[in-house]
Amino acid sequence: MNEQVVRTRFAPSPSGRLHIGNLRTALFNRLLARHHRGVFMLRVEDSDAARSESTATEALQSDLRWLGLTWDAGPGVDAPADWQQSRRTALYADAAERLRAADSAYYCFCSVERLAALRDRQQRAGEPPRYDGCCAGIDPRRAADRVAAGEPAVLRLRMPMDGAIEFTDQVRGEQSFPAADLDDPVIQRADGSPAFLFANALDDALMGITHVLRGEDHLSNTPRQLVLLAHLGLNAPAYGHLSLVVDEQDAPLSKRRSAPGIDDLRGRGVRPEAICNYLARLGNPAPDEALQTLDQLAEGFDVTRLSRRPARFDERQLQYWQSLAMAQAPFETLRPALQTRCIPDDQIPAFIALVQPNLQTARELNDWAVRLFDDQDVMTDAAVARAIELGPAFFKTIMTELESADTHDWKPLRARLEAATGRRGGALMKPLRQVLTGLDHGPALGAIIHLMPAAVRRMRLQRAAAAAAGAGSDA
Structure with a gap:
């Protein structure tokens, strides 16, 4: 790219919350701008009043800020008329009139019924649906008189009849569209509001946008927008x-x-850095598999590496990045999620450090807190069955050893438990973990034993011994 300031944009219509698909578009545009030390703009395309929701604009901004995708131009930075299409209607009307006056656009009076019948006839004939140019030859002055008399009409852009419209796509390379395959698109609706294709292209040009990354479903819009801007x-x-x-x-x-939806993922406790790291690699074969900041992702962003193949959303991959994000999350971002009061304040840092590698969301801190610090019964049916198999003496022996042992140093404590019970490895550790935590896996057992209050350890071992003894007496 040359020395011009790169300006990209994300231009959603406020008709709902952000979802994975349009968020990736926002992310890639921001990464491209940041890679070139350029400007990233947020623009709200709310010219279609029927589809726009008044609360959606604020929701979009909230989601983007939470994800860290702040913008350099747009809401909160510039006046509304600089980023909100509903404030720019006079500008669109003026441009549309310039096109009409130059005979680059013309009024179309075709009814909805005629257009529907035309589409049906073309589809039955195996032809692509397209406008047939019925009104293209109406004398412009006569057409203007009909509109002035109150006859409803849309305004269509006059496309070239022959040749091809060619451009270089940043992702897909050289593109060529035969002019004969392109019909005349509507640029202004009968109520005077601008069509998406028109307002979108005009705003990009007037706002100095230099690069646009958008979904491939907009590819067919590009030749029409190039003609429009020309x-x-x-x-x-x-x-x-x-x-x-x-x-x-x-x-x-x-x-x-x-x-x-981003609000759904946020509600589930998925971290913003997990979402951004996953999406940055969705259709983008980035070699670095480490969790990165947005600045690091931008530094390595290369639009020429983006894949042309469909990018399949995989919830398991998102969970992988969530695991990495949770493991590296700063203490101060996790602490507010811990709501239970069963942990002494001075032990909270050690507790979070212990269980953090096992977290999928910060909310799970509360479950771990109960498992390690509360006197609640956590034994599962599997743990009870294992306790019965081992018998009460096993748990009483462990209880006795832990009462008199120094739990700071796990190695000698483990050797002591192995010697006292005659069990080693999983034969010792698995049933002990099941009884103490109710789980088969988790943080290091030695660290759990050290952090868990002695009274809680004792109570759980007593319950296991009682379960084993009760089963024996029933037999």
């Missing part, structure tokens, strides 16, 4: 079209189909 004498950004994110059935993720 008619207006405006510079077009460099476009790159990302592979779509698909589910396990290879169906594209969307707000309406199987796309995890």
Whole structure:
């Protein structure tokens, strides 16, 4: 790229919360801008009043901030008219009139019924649905008179009849669209509001956007937008079209189909750095598998490496990055999640450090706190069955040894328990872990024994011995 300041944007329509698919688009645009020390903009495309929700704009901003995807231009930085399409209607109307006056656009009076019948006829004939140019030849002055008289009409962009529209896609390379395959798109609705294709391209040019990364479902919009901007004498950004994110059935993720919402992931306790690290590698074969900051991800971001193949969303991969994020999470971000009061304050840092590698979410701290510090019965049916198999003497022996032992040093304590019980390795450790924690796996058992209050250890070993003894007497 040359020495121009790279300006990218994320331009969602406020019709719902962020989901995995459009978040990846936001992330890639921000990484591209940061990689080139450029500007990342948030723009709200709310020109379609019927689809826009008043609360969605605030929700989008909240989600992006939580993820760390702050912006350099947009809400909170610039005036609303600089980033909110609903405040720019006069600008769109002026540009549309310029196109009409130059005969680069024309009024179309075709009814909804005629267009539906046209599509049906084309589909039955095996042809792609497209406008047939029915109104393209109407005299512009006569068309203007009909509109002035109150006849409803949309405004269509006049596309070239021959040749090809070519451009270099940042992700997909050289692209060529025969002009004969492109119909004349609507740029202004009958109510005067701008169509997406029109407002989107015009804003990119007027806001100085230099690079646009967006989903491949917008690829067919690009030749039309290039023609539009050429008619207006405006510079077009460099476009790159990302592979779509698909589910396990290879169906594209969307707000309406199987796309995890960011608010859902946030509610489940998934950390923002896990989400960003996973999405940064979704369709992007980054070689570094370490958890990275956004700045580190931006430093290594290379648009030429992005895959053209569909990127399959895998919940298991997201959980992998969540595990890494939890293991490296700072203490101060985990501490607020610990709500239970059964742990003395001076032991909380040691407790969190002990269980942190085993956490999937910060909320699990509360379960671990109960398991290690509360006198609650945690024995499972499997632990009871194992206790019966071992007999009460096993647990009484361990209880006696722990009462008089120094739990600071695990190695000599383990040797002492092995000698006293005659059991080694898993034969000793597994039933002891099951009785003390109710689990088969977890943090180092020696550290658990040391951190667990002596009274809690004693109570759980007594319960195990009683369960084993009770079963023996019943027999």
